[in-house]
Amino acid sequence: xxxxxxxxxxxVHASRTYLGGSAEEVRALREIDLRIAAGEFVSVxxxxxxxxxxxxxxxxxxxxxxxxxxxxxxxxxxxLSDRERARLRLTGVGFIFQRFYLLPTLTxxxxxxxPMRALGVGRAERxxxxxxxxxxxxxxxxxxxxxxxxxxxxxxRVAVARALANRPGVLLADEPTGxxxxxxxxxxxxxxxxxxxxxxxxxxxxxHNPEVAARARRHLTMRDGAVVHDVSGA
Amino acid sequence: MRGFGRSxxxxxxxxxxxxxxxxxxxxxxxxxxxxxxxxxxxxxxxANLQNAGYQIVVSASGLHGISDAHALSDRILSLASxxxxxxxxxxxxxxxxxxxxxxxxxxxxxxxxxxxxTLGPSxxxxxxxxxxxxxxxxxxxxxxxxxxxxxTYDVLVSTPYxxxxxxxxxxxxxxxxxxxxxxxxxxxxxxxxxxxxxxxxPTGAFxxxxxxxxxxxxxxxxxxxxxxxxxxxxxxxxxxxxxxxxDPSALSGVRSxxxxxxxxxxxxxxxxxxxxxxxxxxxxxxxxxxLSSVGLTVGLLxxxxxxxxxxxANRRSIGIRRALGLPGRSIAAGIxxxxxxxxxxxxxxxxxxxxxxxxxxxxxxxxxxxxxAQLAVFDPLILAELVAGVAGLSLLASALATRAALRLEIxxxxx
Numbered sequence: 001x002x003x004x005x006x007x008x009x010x011x012v013h014a015s016r017t018y019l020g021g022s023a024e025e026v027r028a029l030r031e032i033d034l035r036i037a038a039g040e041f042v043s044v045x046x047x048x049x050x051x052x053x054x055x056x057x058x059x060x061x062x063x064x065x066x067x068x069x070x071x072x073x074x075x076x077x078x079x080l081s082d083r084e085r086a087r088l089r090l091t092g093v094g095f096i097f098q099r100f101y102l103l104p105t106l107t108x109x110x111x112x113x114x115p116m117r118a119l120g121v122g123r124a125e126r127x128x129x130x131x132x133x134x135x136x137x138x139x140x141x142x143x144x145x146x147x148x149x150x151x152x153x154x155x156x157r158v159a160v161a162r163a164l165a166n167r168p169g170v171l172l173a174d175e176p177t178g179x180x181x182x183x184x185x186x187x188x189x190x191x192x193x194x195x196x197x198x199x200x201x202x203x204x205x206x207x208h209n210p211e212v213a214a215r216a217r218r219h220l221t222m223r224d225g226a227v228v229h230d231v232s233g234a
Numbered sequence: 235m236r237g238f239g240r241s242x243x244x245x246x247x248x249x250x251x252x253x254x255x256x257x258x259x260x261x262x263x264x265x266x267x268x269x270x271x272x273x274x275x276x277x278x279x280x281a282n283l284q285n286a287g288y289q290i291v292v293s294a295s296g297l298h299g300i301s302d303a304h305a306l307s308d309r310i311l312s313l314a315s316x317x318x319x320x321x322x323x324x325x326x327x328x329x330x331x332x333x334x335x336x337x338x339x340x341x342x343x344x345x346x347x348x349x350x351x352t353l354g355p356s357x358x359x360x361x362x363x364x365x366x367x368x369x370x371x372x373x374x375x376x377x378x379x380x381x382x383x384x385x386t387y388d389v390l391v392s393t394p395y396x397x398x399x400x401x402x403x404x405x406x407x408x409x410x411x412x413x414x415x416x417x418x419x420x421x422x423x424x425x426x427x428x429x430x431x432x433x434x435x436p437t438g439a440f441x442x443x444x445x446x447x448x449x450x451x452x453x454x455x456x457x458x459x460x461x462x463x464x465x466x467x468x469x470x471x472x473x474x475x476x477x478x479x480x481d482p483s484a485l486s487g488v489r490s491x492x493x494x495x496x497x498x499x500x501x502x503x504x505x506x507x508x509x510x511x512x513x514x515x516x517x518x519x520x521x522x523x524x525l526s527s528v529g530l531t532v533g534l535l536x537x538x539x540x541x542x543x544x545x546x547a548n549r550r551s552i553g554i555r556r557a558l559g560l561p562g563r564s565i566a567a568g569i570x571x572x573x574x575x576x577x578x579x580x581x582x583x584x585x586x587x588x589x590x591x592x593x594x595x596x597x598x599x600x601x602x603x604x605x606x607a608q609l610a611v612f613d614p615l616i617l618a619e620l621v622a623g624v625a626g627l628s629l630l631a632s633a634l635a636t637r638a639a640l641r642l643e644i645x646x647x648x649x
Contacts, residue, residue, distance in 0.1 A: 053645075062557055062644045082640070083562065090559025101554045101648065118560040162558075 006038035006169035006202040007092070009059055013068035014078070016054050016225075028054040030225040031068060036218075038169070041196060041203045043216035051225040052206040053174055059204060060093050060172045061085040090118055094163030094201075096192070098175035100155040102147040108134060108158045109143035115165045133161040137191055153184035160188065164195055171196060173205045177212060189215060247547070250540045255580040257536045261529035262584020262624060267591050268522040269616055274609035276515035283508045288320070288352040288471035289479050290489050291507070294499045299323070299455075303446065303467035304376055306496065307348065310470065313491050315478045318351035320344060321467035323446055325453050330408040330415055331399035339395060340441045341409070343449030343467075345372040352471045360428035365390065367424065367445050376447035376465070385448050389421040394439040396426050409442070411453045419452060519616070530624065533580065534631045541573050541635035545642075552639050553647025566636040570629055577628030581621045 016029040029051045036042055036059075044052045057063035058070050061077060070078035077088060089095075102111045112130040121129070134143055137157040147155055156176065163171060173192065177185035193215060196203045207213055221229035292310070294300045303321035310319040323343040330336050347370035350363060364370060368386030375383040389409065391401050401407065403423055410418030421444065429439050446467065449455070455466035472492060478484040485503055493501040545552065555565055595607035 057645050060557075062648075086556065086559045086561055088559070089557070090561075093559070095557055097648070101550070101557075103551060103554060114555075114560070115558050118558070118564055 006200060007072040008038055008074070009036040009170070009202065010034065010071040010074070011055075011058065011065075011068065012071065014058060014065040014070055015067045016051075016058060016063065017066045027225050029058070029065070032225075032227060034220075034227060034230075036202060036204070039200045039202055040218055041193070041216045042205070042218045042220060043213040044204060044206045044220045044222060045208065045213055046222035050222040052222055054225075055222065056172050056174055056204060056206050060095060060170070061089050090115060091166055092168050092170055094166070094168040094171045096156075096159050096163045096171065096173040096176045098178040100147070100152075100159045100179075102155055102158055102162075104147050107144050107146055108139060108150065108154075108161075111147070111158055112161045112165050115162065119166055129165070130161070133164055134158070136164075136195070137161045138187075152179055153181075153187065156180060156184070156188055157191065160191055160195070164199075167199065169199075169201055171201050171203045173203070173207075175206055175208065177207070177209055185209070185211065247544070250543065251576060254533070254537045254540045254576050255583055257533035258530070258577055258580025258624065259533075259583035259587055261526060261533040262581050262620060263588040263591060264529055265522050265526035265620060266585055266588025266612075266617065267595075268526070269519055269620075270588070270592055270610040270612050271595075271606055272518050272522065273515065273613060273616070274611040275606050276511060276518075277611050278609045280508055280511055280515075282354075283504045283511065285354040285356055286352070286471075286504055287354040287358065288318070288473040288504070289485060290472035290474070290492055290501060290503050292470040292472065292492060292496055292499050292501050293468065299466045299468045300470060300496075300499060301464055301466055303465045303470065304345070304372070305379070305465070307345065307470055309495055310472055310492055311348075313488065313495075315474045315484070315488055316472055316492075317475055318348050318471075318473040320348035320352040320471045320473075321446055322349075322469050322471060323449055323453075323455060323467045325411075325449065325455075327453065328410045328413055328415070328418075329395075329399075329442065330410070330418065331401055332405050332407075333400065335399050336413070336415070337395065337399055337440060341449055341453075342441065342443050343446035344443060345446050346370045347372075349443075352473045356430065360430070361443075362390075362425045362427070365425070365443070367443070369445065372445045372447050375445065375451075379465075381447060381451055385451070386445060387419065387421045387448070388424040388444065390425045390427050390443040391423055392439060392441040393426050393428050395441065396423075398440070401426075407442075409444075409452060421448075523620075530627065534577070534624075534627045537573060537576055537580075537628060538631035538634045540576065541569060541632060542638055544572065545569070545635050545639045549642055549647045552642060553644050556640075556642070556644050557648060562636075562640050565639050566632070569636045569639060570632040573628045573632035573635070574625055577624050577631075578621070581624040585617060585621070 011032045011034040013031045013033060014029060015027065015031050018026045018028055044055060046052055054063065058065055058078065065078045069076050109130045112133055113126045116126045116129060131143060134140065137160055139154060139157055142150065142154060150158065176192065177188055180188060189212060205212055205216060213219060218232045220227050292300060300306065307319040307321050310316055325341050326338055327341045328336055329339045346365040346367040350358065350361065350365060353361065367388045367390065369375065375381060375385045377383045389407055396402065401423055403425060405423045407421050407423055408415060408418040409421055427443060429441065450466060474485065474488050478488055482505065489501055489503050552565060589612065592607050592610045595603055599607060
């Protein structure tokens with residue numbers, strides 16, 4: 001299985017509106033225009049509720065814009081069918097969630113194998129690649145452990161391995177170290193950065209953590225659903 | 235199903251599973267009992283028809299039945315390929331044993347010499363050969379169209395009746411058309427006959443056999459006045475040669491020839507009756523299935539609700555899978571597998587429950603139900619169809635839950 005090339009990601013006047021609890025409209029994103037080059041490492045910062053996760057969801061095709069468009073290599077992807085978007089997520093996007101989101105009934109290796117299985121990778125190849133990925137994140141010997149048998153840092157490393165399983169061109173991390181201590185945070189960041197560099201993948205990290213943001217080459221700051229600062233450079 | 239996720243409350247989840255299995259099991263057990271018992275009774279009746287020693291039946295509706303039975307039998311017997319024509323009159327009468335015990339019995343009046351050839355192999359062995367009823371042709375008592383000859387007053391009794399009322403050959407038995415025994419006539423018990431192991435009906439086991447003319451005179455179905463129909467019988471059973479019996483067109487020809495003799499009576503072949511019985515049995519099976527489909531629908535609605543609740547309980551797990559890009563069919567397969575697992579567990583429970591219920595009825599129910607249950611046949615094909623139907627319907631129930639799972643907002647499910 002070859003790595004998926006990183007696409008150029010563009011948001012064109014992309015807005016996302018939700019219906020709030022009292023049927024009021026909540027504008028989570030307001031006409032965002034954004035271009036992320038292939039292989040970029042971008043941090044997204046801002047106060048809670050400013051639209052960071054919504055932005056990540058639109059880019060990662062978990063959600064569709066209410067108006068405007070999301071494009072990958074100039075191809076509109078925001079309005080694709082559920083099936084097409086699922087296929088793009090499977091082959092092109094790796095998600096690392098704050099709360100890991102491992103499936104509790106699967107072992108560490110089975111969690112990593114899951115995206116490959118959906119892609120039709122044979123059992124032997126799946127097992128070999130999953131074991132290799134777990135070794136890469138320092139979890140050799142923990143393949144058969146279930147999530148409840150792992151520490152928070154180990155769970156997040158399994159989540160990283162799973163995100164890399166199908167060699168995606170885009171890595172999206174939503175507060176990937178939010179539930180980790182300093183030591184684990186550093187280790188996870190080193191790992192993510194290393195694999196991003198090795199695969200030349202685009203990395204978008206939503207974070208409140210200055211240490212995480214400091215590693216990015218480009219920094220977006222959001223407020224009230226809009227990008228208010230877009231600064232490049234370390 | 236491994237991987238679909240854990241329910242929030244394991245105990246609650248187990249309860250839902252048990253209730254869904256119980257609902258489907260009850261819905262499956264009902265048709266299992268109805269179809270196996272109904273099918274078994276039909277198969278038994280069919281076997282009786284197929285094993286009978288006669289192939290054509292002349293019958294008449296109404297109280298008086300067939301008149302001129304002796305003469306009509308002779309005319310039928312004169313047809314080519316006919317080997318026996320046996321008129322039979324069946325009437326419930328009262329019998330008083332030597333010890334004074336009065337019992338209602340089913341009396342069958344026959345022409346002894348004609349009766350035996352119309353018995354099938356399984357029945358024939360139950361009767362003495364020849365029948366010890368005095369006059370084989372029943373022409374001494376009934377001669378020249380009149381009942382003025384000497385009656386033999388011989389009677390055969392069934393073994394269950396003989397056993398119950400302590401009767402044996404040589405005993406005197408008083409037979410009366412009513413409970414007023416002063417109207418009765420004494421008969422000599424000249425033999426006993428067996429009954430098939432599974433006779434359905436309340437009076438089948440307590441039976442007696444006597445000459446047709448004797449029974450006609452005793453019960454008023456003989457000639458004598460213009461108010462009564464002369465020489466009556468319920469049916470005339472006609473046996474043909476083996477070659478004709480095995481050839482449907484030849485048998486049909488004989489049936490037509492008999493019909494020409496008696497255009498005012500119904501003439502049917504047993505193969506026709508067997509076909510009608512099979513058709514009726516198929517209709518009944520369909521009816522039982524339709525009846526049980528109501529219960530099945532309720533069970534599967536319950537299953538749909540259980541699956542919907544599981545989707546709700548596992549929304550995060552489903553959200554993770556969808557976020558990773560797993561195709562909808564993978565999620566649908568997981569839900570379908572769970573639905574299929576529950577419904578198959580229910581179907582198996584229903585099959586087992588139905589089987590045990592039939593076995594219980596065969597052992598502990600009232601006599602008639604017991605006899606019917608003992609005839610039950612568990613047709614693997616029908617049972618497999620039933621299970622396949624349940625599995626198919628469970629996929630429909632799963633479709634509802636799958637739809638709900640695939641309509642979950644991923645970002646909502648992950649919160």
